[in-house]
Amino acid sequence: MKKPIIATASLAGCFGCHMSFLDIDERILDLVELVHWGKSPINDIKTFEQDCDIALIEGGCCNDEHIHTLRDFRKHCRILVAVGECAIMGGLPAMRNNIPIQECLEEAYLNTPSTAQANPERILPNDAELPALLDKVYPCHEIVKMDYFLPGCPPRADLIYGALTALVTGQEAELPYEVIKFD
Amino acid sequence: MSETIATASETITLTIDGQEIQAKAGQTILQAAQKNGIYIPTLCALHATKENGLKTDIAPGTCRICTVKVNGRTMAACTTPVAQDFIVENDTEELNDLRKTIVELLFVEGNHFCPSCEKSGSCDLQALAYRYQMLSPRFRYAFSSREVNAESPKLLFDRNRCILCRRCVLAITTEDGKQLFGFTKRGDKSGIIMDEELVKNISEEQAQQAMHICPVGAIIRKEKGFDTPFGQRKYDHNPIGSETVCTTCNGEKS
Ligand code: SF4
Ligand code: SF4
Ligand code: SF4
Ligand code: FES
Numbered sequence: 046m047k048k049p050i051i052a053t054a055s056l057a058g059c060f061g062c063h064m065s066f067l068d069i070d071e072r073i074l075d076l077v078e079l080v081h082w083g084k085s086p087i088n089d090i091k092t093f094e095q096d097c098d099i100a101l102i103e104g105g106c107c108n109d110e111h112i113h114t115l116r117d118f119r120k121h122c123r124i125l126v127a128v129g130e131c132a133i134m135g136g137l138p139a140m141r142n143n144i145p146i147q148e149c150l151e152e153a154y155l156n157t158p159s160t161a162q163a164n165p166e167r168i169l170p171n172d173a174e175l176p177a178l179l180d181k182v183y184p185c186h187e188i189v190k191m192d193y194f195l196p197g198c199p200p201r202a203d204l205i206y207g208a209l210t211a212l213v214t215g216q217e218a219e220l221p222y223e224v225i226k227f228d
Numbered sequence: 229m230s231e232t233i234a235t236a237s238e239t240i241t242l243t244i245d246g247q248e249i250q251a252k253a254g255q256t257i258l259q260a261a262q263k264n265g266i267y268i269p270t271l272c273a274l275h276a277t278k279e280n281g282l283k284t285d286i287a288p289g290t291c292r293i294c295t296v297k298v299n300g301r302t303m304a305a306c307t308t309p310v311a312q313d314f315i316v317e318n319d320t321e322e323l324n325d326l327r328k329t330i331v332e333l334l335f336v337e338g339n340h341f342c343p344s345c346e347k348s349g350s351c352d353l354q355a356l357a358y359r360y361q362m363l364s365p366r367f368r369y370a371f372s373s374r375e376v377n378a379e380s381p382k383l384l385f386d387r388n389r390c391i392l393c394r395r396c397v398l399a400i401t402t403e404d405g406k407q408l409f410g411f412t413k414r415g416d417k418s419g420i421i422m423d424e425e426l427v428k429n430i431s432e433e434q435a436q437q438a439m440h441i442c443p444v445g446a447i448i449r450k451e452k453g454f455d456t457p458f459g460q461r462k463y464d465h466n467p468i469g470s471e472t473v474c475t476t477c478n479g480e481k482s
Contacts, residue, residue: 134341135371139341139369139371186364194363222466225358227342
């Protein structure tokens with residue numbers, strides 16, 4: 046049987062979910078037996094060389110590039126898994142959702158103790174190369190259809206491993222009480 | 229048993245999920261269930277225990293998580309008194325899905341960012357989400373704009389997490405019966421307000437009690453935080469409801 050191909054992405058996240066994935070420790074060797082790796086920050090492959098079967102998405106969407114990336118993943122992957130609170134509900138970045146964007150930018154670039162002195166001309170980042178911030182931080186499923194959700198900040202390594210091997214081997218994921226936690 | 233044995237006319241027989249149980253006239257379905265070790269989920273109703281300092285059970289009937297079917301009709305178990313021959317459905321797929329839906333609505337309606345919440349691990353709403361395996365709410369997040377009141381020296385009040393259950397309004401009072409919390413406005417503008425003057429003078433014990441009474445992390449006592457390590461919090465190991473009723477009083481009011 047052809048081995049399924051796994052891809053991963055980090056959007057508006059802190060990479061903690063990827064780190065938790067790596068916390069599966071030596072079981073990663075079992076996984077290597079079962080799957081091929083496609084585009085992922087773990088192997089630094091940057092483009093889709095071929096379509097993938099399963100993609101793990103960490104983080105929600107806080108700028109236009111995240112939206113673009115997420116849509117690209119939807120196009121090239123069969124199953125999209127939202128990994129972690131940020132992907133599922135916006136998480137920490139979504140705490141800005143009730144603060145006007147102008148206020149966020151001014152706080153970050155003009156008013157904090159570390160930037161007040163360092164930015165005497167009071168410049169807000171405005172290069173055309175930079176992704177444009179969205180009005181709000183959006184959970185992934187509000188942008189594209191997501192197929193599975195693994196909650197936690199980050200999700201327990203056992204949850205990620207259990208869900209992934211279940212998807213790859215076509216079995217039911219075992220989700221004991223301790224592995225589903227929101228923190 | 230210290231209680232007086234009920235006369236036949238005071239004893240009521242009903243069934244919950246096919247199990248025949250005895251209850252006393254005047255008890256609610258919830259109280260009868262708890263007395264018999266049957267779990268019905270609650271968010272607003274609270275059984276009086278030494279630990280929570282309540283003198284009597286409270287049942288504001290605001291959350292509807294305790295919804296059961298009584299002779300085929302949905303009712304709140306915490307506000308419906310028992311009656312002879314009631315046939316109550318409780319732990320069914322249909323009702324548990326309804327309860328899961330209520331939990332999901334509460335999650336999207338407020339702003340529940342559990343990783344930064346001090347109540348995480350001991351929160352009844354979160355524990356119900358675990359119990360019903362909510363991986364992601366099926367509704368859109370409202371990202372409602374809610375205020376945090378951090379003015380008081382002893383309490384932090386975070387409206388983002390308030391589920392408007394009314395427990396604090398009923399349970400937290402001064403010695404002479406003045407309420408520290410109250411309801412304000414209506415509909416989607418409803419909210420809880422604190423009596424700032426009274427809350428300013430709250431004792432450490434009462435601050436702790438207020439945090440304990442609130443089923444979620446809307447009331448947090450200040451100057452002390454995250455003092456229960458992971459692994460020792462209320463719902464770290466066992467789902468909410470896996471312990472039956474209060475064992476000291478066996479569900480019986482003193
Ligand atoms: S869910 Fe938590 S660990 Fe994962 S990206 Fe977001 S903040 Fe980081
Ligand atoms: S109150 Fe409960 S559900 Fe809400 S953020 Fe805190 S732990 Fe999570
Ligand atoms: S503050 Fe807590 S106890 Fe009071 S209504 Fe809100 S959720 Fe209920
Ligand atoms: S517990 Fe019965 S309505 Fe809230």
